[in-house]
Amino acid sequence: MQHVAFADLDGWSLTDSGKAENERQLAAELVDADPAGVVAAVYRSFLPLNARLLRAVTDWQIRPTEADRFAPNDHADDTWDERVLDELAALGRQLAPLADRLSAVLMRFDDYTKRYEAALRKARNGELDWIDKTDVDSCHRVWFQLHEDLVATLGIDRRNEA
Numbered sequence: 001m002q003h004v005a006f007a008d009l010d011g012w013s014l015t016d017s018g019k020a021e022n023e024r025q026l027a028a029e030l031v032d033a034d035p036a037g038v039v040a041a042v043y044r045s046f047l048p049l050n051a052r053l054l055r056a057v058t059d060w061q062i063r064p065t066e067a068d069r070f071a072p073n074d075h076a077d078d079t080w081d082e083r084v085l086d087e088l089a090a091l092g093r094q095l096a097p098l099a100d101r102l103s104a105v106l107m108r109f110d111d112y113t114k115r116y117e118a119a120l121r122k123a124r125n126g127e128l129d130w131i132d133k134t135d136v137d138s139c140h141r142v143w144f145q146l147h148e149d150l151v152a153t154l155g156i157d158r159r160n161e162a
Helices: 016-033 038-063 078-105 112-124 139-154
Strands: 002-006 008-011
Touching: 002 038, 008 139, 016 139, 078 112, 078 139, 112 139
Parallel strands: none
Antiparallel strands: 002 008
C-alpha cells in the first residue's frame, strides 16, 4: 500500500507489486472455487445488463430537450424518471439470480443484490442521490463495484473488455 495525495484528495492505493499479488491471489482463488466456470458464465450474462444500466443512469442524468440533447435532467418529468426507476428495478430483478450464482461460488458476491435494492428503495422514496452519486452506496456505485469485482476476479483488462 502507498499513500497518495493530489490537490485536495488523498488516500491509499495498492502499489504495482500489491496489484500483482492481488491478481495472483484472485486467479488462485478462482481456480480452486470455480472449476465449472460459473463466474465467467455470469460475467457474459452480466454484460448486456451492464449496457442497460449505463443507459438508465445516463437517462437519469440527462433529459434531452429540443434545444439541448445533453440537457441535465431536472427531474421535473415524473414519467421520464419513473421509466428510469422501472428499468433500474427490472435490472435489479435480473441481477439477483446472477448474484446468487456468483455467491454460491464466492461468498464475497453475496451482498451486491441487497445493497442495490436498498439504494433503489431510497431513490423511490425521493432520495434521488441513491441512483448515481459516488459518495453514497448508490445503484450505480454498487453496480460499478460488482463489475470491477467480476473483472478483477476473471483477470480481464478493462481496456480490452468486450
